Amino acid sequence: MIKCLKGNVIFAEEKNKLKVMPHSYLVINNERSAGVYESLPEEYKNAPVEDLGDKLIIPGFMDVHLHAPQWLNKGVGYSEELLPWLQKYTFPLESKFADIKFAEKYYKLFVDELKSSGTTRACIFASRHYEATKLLIELMKESGIGGYVGKVNMDRNSSEELQETYEDSVKETTMLAKEYSGDDNALVKFILTPRFVPSTTSELMTKLGEIAEKYNLHVQSHLDENVDEVAWVKELHSDIPTFTEVYEHFGLLPDNRTVMAHCIHNNDREIEVLKKHNTFIAHCPLSNFNLASGIAPIKRYMEEGLDVGLGSDISGGHTLYMPVSCVAAVSASKIYHVSHKEYSPLTFAEAFYLLTKGGGKFFGKVGSFEEGYECDALVIDDSNITSIDGMTLEERLEKFIYTGNRGNIVRIYCRGKQIK
Ligand SMILES: [Zn+2]
The missing domain is CATH 2.30.40.10 (Urease, subunit C, domain 1)
Incomplete structure (x- = not known):
């Protein structure tokens, strides 16, 4: 019609x-x-x-990085940086999504707010729980908006309540991959979601790489967000030169199908790896301000031909309403410009591009x-x-x-x- x-x-x-x-x-x-x-x-x-x-x-509006369970924590906890913030605020809240009634109550409210914010596609981390993730996929389908939803994988360095075993992680991820892959035209799809390198053992990352390949899945995770996090990854994987190459090593940067959030502290070598795999970058300036993570060199990524979109990163970011992230992207680029004169600040037109067509590219022709x-x-x-x-x-x-x-x-x- x-x-x-x-x-x-x-x-x-x-x-x-x-x-x-x-x-x-x-x-x-x-x-x-x-x-x-x-x-x-x-x-x-x-x-x-x-x-x-x-x-x-x-x-x-396109939101290429956010955490649905953390929606309840938005606006809280920003006196901490990433690693203590995860332990103190994020993990205790996410562990509550083991209770499907709790998940149902708050995921309904979350989806309503996401939709009323004018976001028509989103790339979403659920928690590590199978049932609650499935519920979120179904609620997204009912809402009429689209995107990707992933069950978080995390079998090390978490809290006692939230950590999963390797076996459960593989079993539940495979079940979701079977249930929600295969239809390229589906409006809501499943995405493979290792939380970040410190949360996943080498054994699990190896297996997830195989699952990504077998089911032709998209992949989302976090990369080079915080200096302490980068140092921790170096400690955990001293045999691999960079954070980015840890994902690459385990098959978790499939070409044209991966989105990495933040990318603030990447070195030149890592940028070349991202270019090689055509990895998509989710720029989350509100989160980067709130958790004092730093400023990503977005203008450089755009000039080097990398694809970039904007993420609210709820609850590192404090609002799902994406125009706030759009404005923050402009502000971040202006502050970055002060110490990096070679990169001009984003214009409003460029920021609006990231908010719409730039981010939309991860979802197809959108x-x-x-x-x-x-x-x-x-x-x-x-x-x-x-x-x-x-x-x-x-x-x-x-x-x-x-x-x-x-x-x-x-x-x-x-x-x-x-x-x-
Ligand atoms: Zn995130």
């Missing part, structure tokens, strides 16, 4: 330039965009048109309105945001991203289907 939305359409076709089309038609052919037109082409003349007046029509892209769209009513008459559409978009909120998102489409 073909339908058309008429409004002020804005999207990021290129990395550093917004495509702005006032009072234009976004043509939706079933799941995909059939293009944006200033006047409706003859072939679509009979298609129904909904006129949205002066509202903005933009792509859905995050843009170019013809053939899966149509994820938000309709924005910014009439309650005080603006000066005559402000351009680019300025209105920037103002909405910086000063708007969930209430300005009046409609949401995922894969061509209206879900709000």
Whole structure:
């Protein structure tokens, strides 16, 4: 079925330039965009048109790294850095997801908030629990938004309640891989999720590499987030030159199918390894600020041709509402620029690209309105945001991203289907 939305359409076709089309038609052919037109082409003349007046029509937001169980901890514990924070806040909370009733109550609220935030695709860590992970996959399917959900693997250096055995980890991961792989077109898919190197034994990482290969799974994890973490990985795997190469060694950087969160302290050698495998980078500036982890050289990654998207990293980050991460990405790049003059700060257009088309690339042809892209769209009513008459559409978009909120998102489409 073909339908058309008429409004002020804005999207990021290129990395550093917004495509702005006032009072234009976004043509939706079933799941995909059939293009944006200033006047409706003859072939679509009979298609129904909904006129949205002066509202903005933009792509859905992409969140390429977050932890669903940690949603309950957002806004708490930021006087600690990563490793003590995990022990003190994260592991005790995640262990509660062994209780399926507890998981059901809070995962429902989490999915509702994720959806109302305008995020149409997300790459999600659940906890290490099989039942609760399965439940989260099902709740995501019901919600109408898409992405990846993974059961966390962790068989060393955890808390007593949360740590799993090698045998259980392999068994439960394989069950989920069998249940949720094979359908390339599924809107919600399973993703292999070793928590990070210190949490997984060499034996388990070897097996997970085999499972990734066998079921053609995508992989998500954390990389070079915190200096103490990097030193710990060096201690645990002194025979492997770098953190990145530990994942590579165990087959956990499958080409074009891996997303690594943070990538703050990577050296040149590691960047070459990421390029070799076309590894996707999840930039999580709010988390990096909150846990004093550092600032990732995002402009360098973009210039070197690596794919980058933005992650809320709940609960390292404190909000699921992705425009806050978009603004933080700009801020982080400006602070980075002060001590690295060779890399200019991100422009607003570049940050909006990361928020939409950049992050969307991890999910397929998602995050843009170019013809053939899966149509994820938000309709924005910014009439309650005080603006000066005559402000351009680019300025209105920037103002909405910086000063708007969930209430300005009046409609949401995922894969061509209206879900709000
Ligand atoms: Zn994380």
